[in-house]
Amino acid sequence: MTKITPVILSGGAGTRLWPLSHDNQPKQLLPLLGSERTLLQETALRTADSSRFAAPVIVASSRHGDETAQQLASVGVRPSQTILEPSGRNTAAAITLAALRAEPKDLLLVTPSDHAILDASRFLDHVWAAVPLARRTLLVTFGITPLRPETGYGYIEIGEPLDAGQFYAKRFVEKPDGATAARYVDSGKFLWNAGIFMFEAQTYLGAIEQYAPNVLAAVRASLAGVTLGEDYLHPDPVAFGGVPSLSVDVAVFERSDAVAVVPVDIGWSDVGSWDALYELGAKDNDGNVLNGQVTSLGSRNCLLRTEGPKVVAIDVEDLVIVATEHAVLVVPRGNTQRVRDAVQRVLAMT
Amino acid sequence: MTKITPVILSGGAGTRLWPLSHDNQPKQLLPLLGSERTLLQETALRTADSSRFAAPVIVASSRHGDETAQQLASVGVRPSQTILEPSGRNTAAAITLAALRAEPKDLLLVTPSDHAILDASRFLDHVWAAVPLARRTLLVTFGITPLRPETGYGYIEIGEPLDAGQFYAKRFVEKPDGATAARYVDSGKFLWNAGIFMFEAQTYLGAIEQYAPNVLAAVRASLAGVTLGEDYLHPDPVAFGGVPSLSVDVAVFERSDAVAVVPVDIGWSDVGSWDALYELGAKDNDGNVLNGQVTSLGSRNCLLRTEGPKVVAIDVEDLVIVATEHAVLVVPRGNTQRVRDAVQRVLAMT
Numbered sequence: 001m002t003k004i005t006p007v008i009l010s011g012g013a014g015t016r017l018w019p020l021s022h023d024n025q026p027k028q029l030l031p032l033l034g035s036e037r038t039l040l041q042e043t044a045l046r047t048a049d050s051s052r053f054a055a056p057v058i059v060a061s062s063r064h065g066d067e068t069a070q071q072l073a074s075v076g077v078r079p080s081q082t083i084l085e086p087s088g089r090n091t092a093a094a095i096t097l098a099a100l101r102a103e104p105k106d107l108l109l110v111t112p113s114d115h116a117i118l119d120a121s122r123f124l125d126h127v128w129a130a131v132p133l134a135r136r137t138l139l140v141t142f143g144i145t146p147l148r149p150e151t152g153y154g155y156i157e158i159g160e161p162l163d164a165g166q167f168y169a170k171r172f173v174e175k176p177d178g179a180t181a182a183r184y185v186d187s188g189k190f191l192w193n194a195g196i197f198m199f200e201a202q203t204y205l206g207a208i209e210q211y212a213p214n215v216l217a218a219v220r221a222s223l224a225g226v227t228l229g230e231d232y233l234h235p236d237p238v239a240f241g242g243v244p245s246l247s248v249d250v251a252v253f254e255r256s257d258a259v260a261v262v263p264v265d266i267g268w269s270d271v272g273s274w275d276a277l278y279e280l281g282a283k284d285n286d287g288n289v290l291n292g293q294v295t296s297l298g299s300r301n302c303l304l305r306t307e308g309p310k311v312v313a314i315d316v317e318d319l320v321i322v323a324t325e326h327a328v329l330v331v332p333r334g335n336t337q338r339v340r341d342a343v344q345r346v347l348a349m350t
Numbered sequence: 351m352t353k354i355t356p357v358i359l360s361g362g363a364g365t366r367l368w369p370l371s372h373d374n375q376p377k378q379l380l381p382l383l384g385s386e387r388t389l390l391q392e393t394a395l396r397t398a399d400s401s402r403f404a405a406p407v408i409v410a411s412s413r414h415g416d417e418t419a420q421q422l423a424s425v426g427v428r429p430s431q432t433i434l435e436p437s438g439r440n441t442a443a444a445i446t447l448a449a450l451r452a453e454p455k456d457l458l459l460v461t462p463s464d465h466a467i468l469d470a471s472r473f474l475d476h477v478w479a480a481v482p483l484a485r486r487t488l489l490v491t492f493g494i495t496p497l498r499p500e501t502g503y504g505y506i507e508i509g510e511p512l513d514a515g516q517f518y519a520k521r522f523v524e525k526p527d528g529a530t531a532a533r534y535v536d537s538g539k540f541l542w543n544a545g546i547f548m549f550e551a552q553t554y555l556g557a558i559e560q561y562a563p564n565v566l567a568a569v570r571a572s573l574a575g576v577t578l579g580e581d582y583l584h585p586d587p588v589a590f591g592g593v594p595s596l597s598v599d600v601a602v603f604e605r606s607d608a609v610a611v612v613p614v615d616i617g618w619s620d621v622g623s624w625d626a627l628y629e630l631g632a633k634d635n636d637g638n639v640l641n642g643q644v645t646s647l648g649s650r651n652c653l654l655r656t657e658g659p660k661v662v663a664i665d666v667e668d669l670v671i672v673a674t675e676h677a678v679l680v681v682p683r684g685n686t687q688r689v690r691d692a693v694q695r696v697l698a699m700t
Contacts, residue, residue: 019662297692309658309673312369314681314692316669321680323659328673330680331664342647342664 002131004198005080005106006047006056007098010040010068010113011088013061016273016336018343019327020307028114029067032271034281034291037075039271040068040113044077046120047109052128055080057101057108059094062086065232079231086237091195092251093243096208096219097235104202107134110248112195116280118267126165126264130198133166138260139207139253140198141169143191145265149181152272152337154193154249156261157184169261172254191263193249194270204252212251218243274320274329274336278303294321303333352481354548355430355456356397356406357448360390360418360463361438363411366623366686368693369677370657378464379417382621384631384641387425389621390418390463394427396470397459402478405430407451407458409444412436415582429581436587441545442601443593446558446569447585454552457484460598462545466630468617476515476614480548483516488610489557489603490548491519493541495615499531502622502687504543504599506611507534519611522604541613543599544620554602562601568593624670624679624686628653644671653683 013026021027028040037045047053055078060068062084072079083097095110102108109127117123123142130140143156152175159170172193176184184190208216222235222243253259269276281289287301294304298315305311308325318333331339363376371377378390387395397403405428410418412434422429433447445460452458459477467473473492480490493506502525509520522543526534534540558566572589603609619626631639637651644654644661651668654661658675668683681689 019659295696297688297695306678309369309675310677310696312677312679312692312696314679314688315685316680316682319666319680321678323673323678325659325675327660327662328656328671328678329662329664330666330669330671332666335665338647338664342662345647346645346660346662 002107003052003054004047004109004127004131005054005102006044007095007108007110008040008043008056008058008113009091009094009110009195010058010060010064011085011094012112012114013088014114014340015343016340017271017277018339019322019324019329020305024063026061026064026114027271028112029064029071032277033116034289038071039116041071041075041077042116043111043113044072045075046117046123047111048077052124054106057098058082059098060084061088062234069231081233082231083233083235086235086240088245089240089243090245091248092208092212092215092246093219093240095197095204095248096216097223099201099204099208100220100223101233102201104200104205106201107131108197108199108201108204110195110197112270114271115194116267116269116271118269118280120266123264123266126262126266127198129163130166130260130262133162133260133262134198134200134203137200137203138258139203139256140260140262141253142194142196142198142264143169143261144194144268145263146185146190146192149178149185150192151175151178151181153270155181155184155190156193158189158191158261158263162260166260166262169253169259172249172259191261192268194268195248197248197253207252207256207258211255212244212246215244215246215251274303274322274331274339275333278320278333301333352457353402353404354397354459354477354481355404355452356394357445357458357460358390358393358406358408358463359441359444359460359545360408360410360414361435361444362462362464363438364464364690365693366690367621367627368689369672369674369679370655374413376411376414376464377621378462379414379421382627383466384639388421389466391421391425391427392466393461393463394422395425396467396473397461398427402474404456407448408432409448410434411438412584419581431583432581433583433585436585436590438595439590439593440595441598442558442562442565442596443569443590445547445554445598446566447573449551449554449558450570450573451583452551454550454555456551457481458547458549458551458554460545460547462620464621465544466617466619466621468619468630470616473614473616476612476616477548479513480516480610480612483512483610483612484548484550484553487550487553488608489553489606490610490612491603492544492546492548492614493519493611494544494618495613496535496540496542499528499535500542501525501528501531503620505531505534505540506543508539508541508611508613512610516610516612519603519609522599522609541611542618544618545598547598547603553608557602557606557608561605562594562596565594565596565601624653624672624681624689625683628670628683651683
């Protein structure tokens with residue numbers, strides 16, 4: 001039986017979950033969901049059944065190579081290889097690295113490392129059902145049934161039917177404005193693009209050669225002369241720095257006609273804001289999500305979280321309060337999309 | 351010319367300004383008003399003019415003797431003596447200690463160490479004007495013109511007139527309920543009892559002997575056999591622990607008929623809550639009071655203060671946010687009277 005090779009993209013940084021996540025501690029390396037496990041660990045364990053999955057390929061930032069390896073080892077996951085990017089060059093480059101290191105017919109299941117999927121079993125059912133599509137040399141995407149007119153995500157429009165519950169993708173669209181997003185959701189024809197893909201390595205390489213040949217050439221150059229066969233692969237920093245920074249959506253999926261989309265309803269979240277974490281979290285009787293040494297006295301519908309000082313919130317409502325040893329954030333729920341910009345301003349000031 | 355001897359009571363602890371103040375760091379030892387100086391230093395400097403004041407007597411907790419001495423020395427204040435209480439036995443005991451160590455005719459000006467007086471000059475004018483009252487062997491109190499129907503303070507009712515702007519005190523009343531407080535304030539006949547007093551040592555000792563002889567006897571016993579003439583005076587812990595714990599209001603002022611009261615409007619605050627500190631603080635253009643590494647982004651009318659982690663408050667209003675290395679407090683303004691109880695609950699839990 002075919003085994004699928006998980007390709008876990010773990011190169012992201014981000015400040016939307018500041019002060020917990022920051023450049024030196026990206027969110028996939030944090031235990032954000034209230035369990036002991038980090039998002040990276042949860043992601044790797046989702047596809048850890050060795051009867052069905054090959055050992056994963058990890059594409060991570062070289063800055064976090066040790067932490068990444070340590071986290072995976074501690075949950076018993078041994079990557080077949082870990083590719084450490086000397087700099088972040090976006091998802092087209094990261095996937096190209098993995099595809100170049102695979103056998104041509106390897107089935108690659110590409111997933112972000114920093115999202116939550118609450119119904120992993122259903123997700124895997126969809127993945128297995130889509131194997132024939134990938135074998136037909138389609139680029140398969142898994143699109144999330146939208147829950148709200150979110151303007152922070154890209155959308156995939158559903159096209160002609162393929163097999164049951166599987167479709168051609170009609171088009172990929174970038175983050176829409178609010179009115180457009182509402183229209184998309186009402187139409188029932190659009191899905192959230194969650195960055196989850198499956199294809200044969202050679203299918204992807206053919207597409208990237210056709211639609212973004214400069215990405216392929218530059219990534220290939222970054223691997224020339226690199227010592228292979230080691231656990232850690234270090235692309236050449238200068239050559240890799242010259243790779244055009246393109247998302248795989250822009251580089252390939254928006255341009256190819258051979259894209260399939262599978263609508264999935266799997267309890268997905270990009271864990272992209274404190275609001276998202278509030279939604280995902282277990283609530284106490286007052287609707288609070290509590291993590292760490294925090295105390296709510298009369299407070300309601302708050303996210304209270306600390307990794308540092310004890311937090312006491314008295315009689316407040318609908319607030320996000322997150323503390324670390326170094327920083328404390330207080331922001332109303334529903335407003336946490338502002339955190340990224342705000343933090344960049346603050347960090348620029350200091 | 352008579353010199354007045356300041357008696358500064360610095361034995362208090364308190365959790366109402368938690369997490370900044372706590373048992374090991376009472377509020378008089380903190381620089382709460384936005385200046386470099388602590389409340390104790392501000393208090394001592396208020397009566398530091400050596401042409402008019404003798405060196406002060408400090409009554410402090412033995413736990414904070416070194417810190418107290420260091421803080422006073424650093425602003426050039428040299429107490430004539432520092433009496434270190436082995437335990438807190440309330441204000442009647444503290445004042446009795448000071449009075450027993452004074453000459454009979456010494457004029458003692460008793461002040462708490464943890465209040466703010468924004469108009470110190472006017473306060474001193476009232477003090478000097480009241481010297482003749484004290485010389486007439488009255489117990490003089492300075493009562494604050496009330497600004498609101500505060501239920502957290504005791505009140506002094508104004509009685510028959512003495513000299514201009516000076517009156518007999520008709521009665522002392524404990525903390526009233528809200529309706530009573532409102533009636534007091536409307537009547538124009540009641541003042542806040544701020545715990546500021548002046549009398550000859552012998553007047554006070556006569557009164558305490560008359561109204562609370564067990565306090566006098568027990569304090570006297572705690573000084574028996576104590577080495578005198580040193581900078582630091584250590585009452586005997588066992589004897590002092592046996593002193594009845596009574597406020598001077600209850601022990602003396604509520605019972606004596608020989609009490610004068612001088613209404614004063616001097617920018618007084620007991621700095622007894624974060625609300626009080628917000629009122630006292632300098633505001634930015636958005637009405638925020640900012641102290642330490644704090645950033646307001648779109649926040650209004652907040653008190654933001656840190657001694658530890660950086661604090662970022664985005665789009666919040668009317669909140670108190672105070673951080674230290676060990677704890678973070680978030681509470682709505684106007685509600686900070688709850689802090690004391692809340693903190694006691696939290697500390698009991700941990």
